[in-house]
Amino acid sequence: MALKGRVLYDFHSENPGEISITENELVTLFSEEELEGWLEGENSRGEAGLFPASYVEIIRDHITSSTNNNGFSSPKAKTQTPTHASHPSPDSQSQRGFGAGSGGSSFHTSQGSDDDWDDDWDDTSPAADAPQGFGSSPPLYPVTTSLPGRGSAQQQQQQQAKSSATVGRNLNRFSTFVKSGGEAFLLGEASAFVKDGDRICVVMGKHGPEWQEDPYPFTCTIDDPTKQTKFKGMKSYMSYGLTPTHTNIQVNRRYKHFDWLYARLVERFPVISVPHLPEKQATGRFEEDFISKRRKGLIWWMNHMVSHPVLARCDVFQHFLTCGADEKAWKQGKRKAERDELVGANFFLTISTPAVPLDLQEVESKMEGFKTFTKRMDENIVVVNATINEFAHKQMAGFKKEYQKVGQSFKLLAQAFELDQQAYSAGLNKAIAYTGEAYEAIGDYFAEQPRHDLDPISDLLDLYRGHLANFPDIIHVQKGALTKVKDCPKQEGDLHDRCNIISCATLAEVQHFHRTRVRDFRSQMQHHLRQQIGFFQKITAKLEDALQRYDDGQ
């Protein structure tokens, strides 16, 4: 018997392969299974094709249940509806990254499940990040990758809303302490078997507690993504070739794999700032720009991952980096990671601390200082980012225009002079015309330059804004533990030990953040200045070339 659906909202097809459907129309569904947010079927006029799954309510025997009765349009949300109820309860998901993250950055987590993989939703669907639909207005529907620009107005609005400094705005502080597992651990409720390989060491360094260094450091390259298609070419996605140096074997990963990994890491490490993934949907209008921007973002992300002593070594990341094309091995590792017991509260069981416990008062003061630091840094990099972006824009528009106008006017001068046919004038005329061209070229140099020296700074600032959005929660976990210790003087012994573990891990992470920050900003500023020097030298060379021309005809 053919599966039927009732149309909830009008949908007008805009692309080949889509069909239009009208509210209250009955449609025949070819399958209950969604293709990245789309269903395939036939409308009452006999047209067959795709339409948004969220626009249709599937009609079942006696039980009428909307495909998507909570109005969510993202596949993530859909996995929580009755029709897709075959996976872990939502409570087991990490909520971190939604608290401060949803206000402070555009990065997100994704829940892991086999359904997610099979469902295989589109990487570049803007709907996945779009606001949820409420009331009777139609939800946003997924957009095919052939239309990268759609939905960008909403995205831009979101971007704008995110552009203010946000550290410290977590309204859900107490629950973070609870949800992270910090509280459970502190109260001695955590329990799991910790293998030696899972042990994470905090050592006492010159500047305080720090993560023990990775004895086998490695890096990982990310190649230009290649476009892959499926569903008879109707849907496409990008695949990235990753080559970690410790295996030197390339593996192919899609954005959704990164997304899945990110969710695992956030769940696994309550007081570690997992670098945010680059935005799911770029605001740029051109697919090429978007791909290039995302790849750069992923490279930044990867560099942060491999340079973190704890993240770089953890099983799920290693599985991600090393598992080849064997689908079975991949799923095995995937399930293992999703069933990992050492998440949340149990994470703290894996921490080995230095022999001498920390002075908790000193820890408190350090954390206060760090809180102030992150707040100021977040505020100021918002300004830096805005300034740099405006500067880039000015160079690409105004500066270019000015130099080109001067170039054109010199060429006009040369044109007037060329009316004088005397031999002694010819050399000068050519030289002035060449000077005009040189100025036009300099205009182009100005327009091209920002992508070489301002965009990378902007990318770095984006990454750090992600970290700064993570830290309020991390600070809160430590602060929650400290408060608990103060509140319960009776159990001080054990609580104190466990608070020491949380504090050691937190301070180690803070230390790591500072070191990485100094390293990254130093190298990025150096890169910027070297690029700028090269840029001005290029201009100088062009002008010297032009100057040379005035000697020729003399």
Next chain:
Amino acid sequence: MALKGRVLYDFHSENPGEISITENELVTLFSEEELEGWLEGENSRGEAGLFPASYVEIIRDHITSSTNNNGFSSPKAKTQTPTHASHPSPDSQSQRGFGAGSGGSSFHTSQGSDDDWDDDWDDTSPAADAPQGFGSSPPLYPVTTSLPGRGSAQQQQQQQAKSSATVGRNLNRFSTFVKSGGEAFLLGEASAFVKDGDRICVVMGKHGPEWQEDPYPFTCTIDDPTKQTKFKGMKSYMSYGLTPTHTNIQVNRRYKHFDWLYARLVERFPVISVPHLPEKQATGRFEEDFISKRRKGLIWWMNHMVSHPVLARCDVFQHFLTCGADEKAWKQGKRKAERDELVGANFFLTISTPAVPLDLQEVESKMEGFKTFTKRMDENIVVVNATINEFAHKQMAGFKKEYQKVGQSFKLLAQAFELDQQAYSAGLNKAIAYTGEAYEAIGDYFAEQPRHDLDPISDLLDLYRGHLANFPDIIHVQKGALTKVKDCPKQEGDLHDRCNIISCATLAEVQHFHRTRVRDFRSQMQHHLRQQIGFFQKITAKLEDALQRYDDGQ
């Protein structure tokens, strides 16, 4: 008996030394003699001081005559009023420079007379160039040098009105041929005794007729002007020290001396393009800017004078360059120049031509080509000038602002980072702060640069716009002669010879113009490019300095 005056318009004193006077008030004049457009006297309230001469009508026995009954406020104009009737008739003045010049450039001529000297009007009076008053509204009154900004709105309006290309707009062409003396000479009406020393040779060069080169070339420096005062310090003027290399003796000249010389030269040489003097009143708001701009303009002017084979050698210019402080000798030379017979039509008597007469048809075609050339050049340099001025403005405002904003944002970043007191961060923090300062400095470089490499081009273009405003009249004199020859085939022999003389002189001047143009634009473009190269090298050095800082603290 005290001299009395009746006040024509209300005048409110605005400066020390001035007194307010009211319409119809009777005032006592201490002297009939004006001080740069001002009269000294006492009003009915017993206040003594200065008021504008043009605001008062002097009351004579039975004859009431306005001091300035034509409403002109400039001293130049006043010399034509009945009260100052003791000098050559206006007809003898050259009108050249007013035809095309009044539309195409802000330069002007001044009639020579002893009265002018004694009258000793203020060099920097804006009223001298201001629009004439009409109807019953009060004329503009002279402004003291202590108020350089006054009248600038009108000046700016005039500037704007002048900013369009104007070559070819001479509405008074026929009279130019007549007034220049070209017609009289052609018709054989010129007659004067020409000494050997007055003879001007046109020789046949590689590219056609040219002025015989000056066998004793020289240059002349112009020192920074010094401020001189008179009238008990109430009035002041600028004196320029000129040192020609062929005498190496410094002489002091005021702007009005240049002005007088200019008028003599224009009168003397009908087909030579006498470089225009820099504007009488600068549009700049600061006296310092104005002085600097005028001096630069005078240097350009002087360079053109000394490099012109005919102008450089002529008596009146030599008198101007070499006559010392001896007042009597100066006046003698001055009168001699003003009584020079070899002006206008008689100028052509001084020309010696090459042995072989020119092919007049070829001359006609050459002149047509030159006419097209000047027209296009004038149009295009108007565009170049506007572009360059806008570019200068953008660098001084927008570019500076952008670099400084980036600099400030880097400093903000450094400030945030300084909250982290760890030793390994200190070097980076300082380096970033220094980078911020470097960007601020670069902003200043951009703001300072235009005066070094754009302003000189603009000055050059101004000078050439002056030449281009001269040429329509010069072309017209030659064309008038050629037309006359065609119209009167009977007298062809003599007319032909005289037309040949006019043509030789005109083509020699055209040749000189092209040579000078190529020389000037070549050297100015080279100067511009060298300056720009130095500018970008300075920026590069600053950035290299900043880059260095990132190594220090590592």
